[in-house]
Amino acid sequence: MHNEKAAVELEDVSLIFGGDHPADEAVLAVHDINLTIPTGQFVAVVGPSGCGKTTILNMLAGLIPATKGSVRRYGSEITGPSDDIGYMLARSALSPWRTARKNVELGMEIQGVPKNERLTKSKELLRRLRLEDFADSFPSQLSQGMNQRVAIARTLALNPDLWLMDEPFGALDAQTRLTVQAEFIELWESEGKTVIFVTHDLEEAVLLADRVIVMTARPGRIKSDTIIDLPRPRVLDELRFDEKFKEAEHRIWRELRDEIV
Ligand SMILES: Nc1ncnc2c1ncn2[C@@H]1O[C@H](COP(=O)(O)OP(=O)(O)OP(=O)(O)O)[C@@H](O)[C@H]1O
Ligand SMILES: [Mg+2]
Known part of the structure; x- marks a missing residue:
């Protein structure tokens, strides 16, 4: 079962917050997540607010343990924070x-x-x-x-050889975001490290990533998992108008839309 080559593996991972005493209602944040990410893949994760995206990053960063299941890097269980992991938040x-x-x-x-x-x-x-x-x-x-x-x-x-990014450009205005996205993707393309990139912006997800995961509303499960088959290096300003890009964005939007409404 263990895949030594996978940079990241989540196997039947669930996370429940609270419920330790009667006044503290338990919240099932993520439910039975199975996800294998090969080394060097750029994975974007999208999903409605509260579906557990940050929770998944926190587990990968070794900040909170899974309630159930196994979270591994290169086949070893993650038990705590590590300098091999870079974690960046929106703010x-x-x-x-x-x-x-x-x-x-x-x-x-x-x-x-x-x-x-x-x-x-x-x-x-x-x-x-x-x-x-x-x-x-x-x-x-x-x-x-x-x-x-x-x-x-x-x-x-x-x-770090794993980059965890939680809406890293979420606080930027639209124009600035374009510039920073372009610089970031150029940097990533030259490094080829494994990235898990959470965003609310589906266009951003499809423009940047090799693969887009859509999560369901809470409790978060994986709803769809799509390979973005667009060539690299990506020139974002051109790609935005590319028919293949638009088609991919549209297809994933239909998955996401049902979870957001
Ligand atoms: N420390 C905590 N204690 C209790 N519940 C929590 C805690 N952290 C998160 N939750 C709950 O777990 C669920 C998932 O939260 P999480 O922050 O992972 O969502 P998210 O997908 O990152 O949302 P957003 O897009 O708004 O950032 C939410 O319902 C949240 O209320
Ligand atoms: Mg979050």
């Missing part, structure tokens, strides 16, 4: 009193990475996210999109 707040570079270096400082190594890594990431000129700026001096790019750099600073 991944930066430290306001640290510069962009110092924010990127935070995790490395905690890990005791030597100063020159930290500097090399943070410089490289900031360059790749086109922020090299803003390394010494503070978050309050940067635009929203720049802040979010710093947050991406911070998430990737310890070279």
Whole structure:
């Protein structure tokens, strides 16, 4: 049953919150999830609010244990947080009193990475996210999109091989989102790491991902699982108008729509 090659495997995973005492009503958040993700796949997860998307990421990040079933990485049970996993949230707040570079270096400082190594890594990431000129700026001096790019750099600073992203661009305005999406996909395409990317934006899911999972309303189960067979590298501005893209988006929208109404 164990698949050593799978970056991530969830087998019959359910999660119940609460119910520990009579006043605390139990909530079945996710129900019998089975999901195998091969190394290097970009998986987007969409589904109605409250269906358990964040809960699944939290289990993968080792922050909460599954109530039932097994959550594995490369065949080993996940038992707690790990530096191999980068976790980014929609409002991944930066430290306001640290510069962009110092924010990127935070995790490395905690890990005791030597100063020159930290500097090399943070410089490289900031360059790749086109922020090299803003390394010494503070978050309050940067635009929203720049802040979010710093947050991406911070998430990737310890070279995680699994990227968990919970609506990472959800707080950005529509225009900024386009730019950050394009930069992010370029970065990902050059790294090829395994990504689980939660989003409310179906267009974003289909544009970026190799595979889109639709979840049902709570208790969350997997409703559909679709491979997005679009070539890479993806040029998002062109892809948006591509017939194959629109067809895929439309097909998945029909699955999702029934869960949202
Ligand atoms: N710590 C908790 N204690 C009790 N219930 C919780 C807890 N965390 C989440 N839940 C419940 O579990 C369900 C799933 O929550 P989760 O945050 O995973 O949903 P989601 O799909 O990420 O939603 P959204 O799209 O709004 O972010 C919800 O009904 C929520 O109320
Ligand atoms: Mg959530």
